[in-house]
Amino acid sequence: MGLRRAIVLFALMEVTWSLSVTTIGPETVSTDASAHPEPAEENTEQKEAAEEDVMATGELNPNHYPAQRAAKVVQHYLNLRHGSPYKLFGLKEVHSGNAEEVADSGRKYQLEISVHEIISNTKEKCSAEVFFPSGAKQLSPQVQVSSCEEILKLDAKSEEEALYQQYKTNKTVCTEKRLPDSYGHVDPEMTPFWHLSIVASSFIMLKESTENTLYNMAQVANITQLATENDQLKFDCHVLLHDMVSQEIPQWKLLFTWSPAEGVKVLHTEQLPHIHQSEKQAKPN
Amino acid sequence: FCGGGMQLGLFLSGNSHVFCALSNKAEYDYFQYHPMEEVREPAGWLRWRRNTPITGRLIGLKTDAKKKAIWMDCGIHAREWIAPAFCQYFVRQILQTYKTDTKMEAMMTNMDFYITPVLNVDGYIFSWTNSSTRLWRKNRSPGPSGDCYGTDLNRNFDANWGTVGVSSDCNSNIYPGRGPISEPEAQAVTYFVGSRKEDFLCFLTIHSYGQLLLIPFGHPDFTASNYDELMKVGEGAAEAIWKVHGKKYRVGTSPAVLYANSGSSRDWARMQDIPLTFTFELRDNGTYGFELPQEEIQPTCEEAYSGALHIITYAHDKTFNGATATAAAAVWTTLCSKLHTFLVPSVFSSFMTDFVLKA
Numbered sequence: 275m276g277l278r279r280a281i282v283l284f285a286l287m288e289v290t291w292s293l294s295v296t297t298i299g300p301e302t303v304s305t306d307a308s309a310h311p312e313p314a315e316e317n318t319e320q321k322e323a324a325e326e327d328v329m330a331t332g333e334l335n336p337n338h339y340p341a342q343r344a345a346k347v348v349q350h351y352l353n354l355r356h357g358s359p360y361k362l363f364g365l366k367e368v369h370s371g372n373a374e375e376v377a378d379s380g381r382k383y384q385l386e387i388s389v390h391e392i393i394s395n396t397k398e399k400c401s402a403e404v405f406f407p408s409g410a411k412q413l414s415p416q417v418q419v420s421s422c423e424e425i426l427k428l429d430a431k432s433e434e435e436a437l438y439q440q441y442k443t444n445k446t447v448c449t450e451k452r453l454p455d456s457y458g459h460v461d462p463e464m465t466p467f468w469h470l471s472i473v474a475s476s477f478i479m480l481k482e483s484t485e486n487t488l489y490n491m492a493q494v495a496n497i498t499q500l501a502t503e504n505d506q507l508k509f510d511c512h513v514l515l516h517d518m519v520s521q522e523i524p525q526w527k528l529l530f531t532w533s534p535a536e537g538v539k540v541l542h543t544e545q546l547p548h549i550h551q552s553e554k555q556a557k558p559n
Numbered sequence: 560f561c562g563g564g565m566q567l568g569l570f571l572s573g574n575s576h577v578f579c580a581l582s583n584k585a586e587y588d589y590f591q592y593h594p595m596e597e598v599r600e601p602a603g604w605l606r607w608r609r610n611t612p613i614t615g616r617l618i619g620l621k622t623d624a625k626k627k628a629i630w631m632d633c634g635i636h637a638r639e640w641i642a643p644a645f646c647q648y649f650v651r652q653i654l655q656t657y658k659t660d661t662k663m664e665a666m667m668t669n670m671d672f673y674i675t676p677v678l679n680v681d682g683y684i685f686s687w688t689n690s691s692t693r694l695w696r697k698n699r700s701p702g703p704s705g706d707c708y709g710t711d712l713n714r715n716f717d718a719n720w721g722t723v724g725v726s727s728d729c730n731s732n733i734y735p736g737r738g739p740i741s742e743p744e745a746q747a748v749t750y751f752v753g754s755r756k757e758d759f760l761c762f763l764t765i766h767s768y769g770q771l772l773l774i775p776f777g778h779p780d781f782t783a784s785n786y787d788e789l790m791k792v793g794e795g796a797a798e799a800i801w802k803v804h805g806k807k808y809r810v811g812t813s814p815a816v817l818y819a820n821s822g823s824s825r826d827w828a829r830m831q832d833i834p835l836t837f838t839f840e841l842r843d844n845g846t847y848g849f850e851l852p853q854e855e856i857q858p859t860c861e862e863a864y865s866g867a868l869h870i871i872t873y874a875h876d877k878t879f880n881g882a883t884a885t886a887a888a889a890v891w892t893t894l895c896s897k898l899h900t901f902l903v904p905s906v907f908s909s910f911m912t913d914f915v916l917k918a
Contacts, residue, residue, distance in 0.1 A: 335815070337809045337810075337811060337816060338811065338815050338816055339815070339816060339817055339818060342816075346845075364844065364845075364846060365844065367807065392846065452690050452693075454847055454850040454852065455690065455850070456592075456687075456690055456693045456850060457591075457592055457850065457852070457853050458847050458850040458851050458852030458853060458854075458855070459852060459853070490845030490846075490848050491845075491848075492694060492848050492849065492850075493693075493694070493848075493850065514694065516694075516845075516848055516849070518769070518817070518818075519818050520726075520731075520732065520733065521696060521711075521732040521733050522731070522732050523694050523732075548730060
């Protein structure tokens with residue numbers, strides 16, 4: 275209608291109330307619980323999906339976490355193997371998945387996924403296999419990818435070569451500014467190094483992934499270029515990862531090299547201790 | 560008092576101060592991130608009062624009929640900056656839309672909208688301190704020992720508290736607190752919503768990232784009695800989202816789609832018999848994560864608005880059939896035109912006031 279209306283000048287009191295009493299303690303839990311949540315029906319998938327010890331087997335719901343976590347591992351693998359300052363892969367969608375126990379050694383996932391090359395904005399369907407080894411000693415998952423050739427062959431060679439030549443002798447990268455910054459901004463000149471850091475981080479994210487993690491690189495705290503070695507650009511960087519499942523921000527230092535020919539090679543990694551001093555330093559307002 | 564035809568909001572305070580705020584005033588950029596003082600400032604978005612830890616905005620059209628309510632909160636987790644941006648956008652959007660959209664006008668006649676743009680105020684302020692605090696998640700309560708801070712507010716509600724998806728280590732980002740509702744922020748919501756729970760049709764809590772719409776319950780052993788309805792409405796919302804910018808949002812319970820958890824505000828709300836309770840996890844999928852670029856604020860808000868509106872419209876239509884809404888609107892028009900003769904001629908019939916969650 276959009277008519278202009280009379281304003282009703284009512285005495286609108288402050289809508290405040292005091293909290294004083296009502297400490298809602300544990301005794302109310304039983305009241306609520308008895309009234310409402312119903313025990314799960316024989317929803318096999320939902321039940322299985324929830325218990326970490328009894329993981330989903332057989333055909334997986336592609337929208338549920340087991341297939342999603344395994345697919346994310348494929349993303350880390352692709353980035354590590356094929357990523358560059360101008361080539362970065364993301365998981366677009368999981369179409370289908372299957373999981374099976376491999377007698378006493380681990381679990382194997384078979385996935386049909388869509389992979390997205392972020393910079394060129396191209397998409398391709400891929401098949402992948404992810405094997406999570408079991409056992410007390412945490413071993414890295416193993417990944418195999420097939421029918422994904424087009425997206426991996428995407429040519430960024432000329433940009434890569436130009437960047438490589440530019441930074442091999444003339445320029446140097448050194449920044450304390452975080453990538454992205456708090457507002458999600460990355461300077462255009464730093465963008466290739468942000469991508470490179472994601473690729474290098476994928477080494478760690480791949481290595482550390484299990485069926486109970488979901489890693490993304492949250493932020494680069496800093497990246498410094500060191501002297502070129504054996505025709506490889508060399509970098510030292512400090513990255514913040516995000517594990518969705520624990521909601522923690524593990525921090526790592528990485529020493530890695532890169533060239534268009536060799537790709538990213540990680541030389542050294544070091545996990546930093548969980549930093550608490552920020553809690554003490556910055557006092558709340 | 561304010562003059563001009565662009566008034567869109569009016570608030571009265573206990574001190575009889577009248578502030579007018581333009582919900583689409585040129586100075587407030589809805590597509591940039593704003594620190595707490597800008598969300599709050601007197602001439603800005605929310606009126607500031609001292610000792611007001613958490614403020615929200617109550618919006619609705621005045622009517623004599625008994626109204627139902629919609630709850631939306633943003634920023635339970637400090638680092639999820641896109642969420643408070645969305646709450647602010649949502650308010651602006653409904654205030655603009657109702658003027659020309661009869662459906663929105665009907666909904667605002669029948670329902671009050673309670674929107675809290677930043678629930679975890681201390682945490683949000685802390686995340687703005689410097690670049691090293693940007694990824695803070697919890698509130699800022701001192702921990703049991705001297706050297707840890709913060710409780711995960713979305714594990715602190717009285718809903719299967721402390722059972723799954725938590726850690727007893729006070730340094731952990733999923734530390735659920737000393738006990739259920741140990742935290743003032745959770746107490747405030749519990750009391751405010753709890754004391755008027757029969758009024759609420761809908762409880763939406765906005766987070767990032769992951770592009771998900773999560774339904775109760777976080778505990779794998781419990782299924783909501785209206786699970787099928789929640790899934791249907793959730794899928795409808797996801798489709799509405801997809802239509803805007805082609806972004807896919809997955810729908811399901813937390814344990815199925817993401818991970819098991821307990822003590823969430825959404826689960827607590829569902830246990831209060833509020834039928835339609837959803838957690839929104841906004842963009843993106845991990846490329847930028849918590850530091851979503853400001854250029855993405857607008858498209859993210861547009862799609863999330865579409866999704867939220869789908870849920871709210873469903874909740875409304877289920878409760879108020881078409882005839883009732885029309886009747887109410889008709890009554891209102893009659894009432895208005897009569898009032899117009901006697902009162903100070905002015906421009907709008909919506910009221911907007913700050914509601915205060917005191918803790």
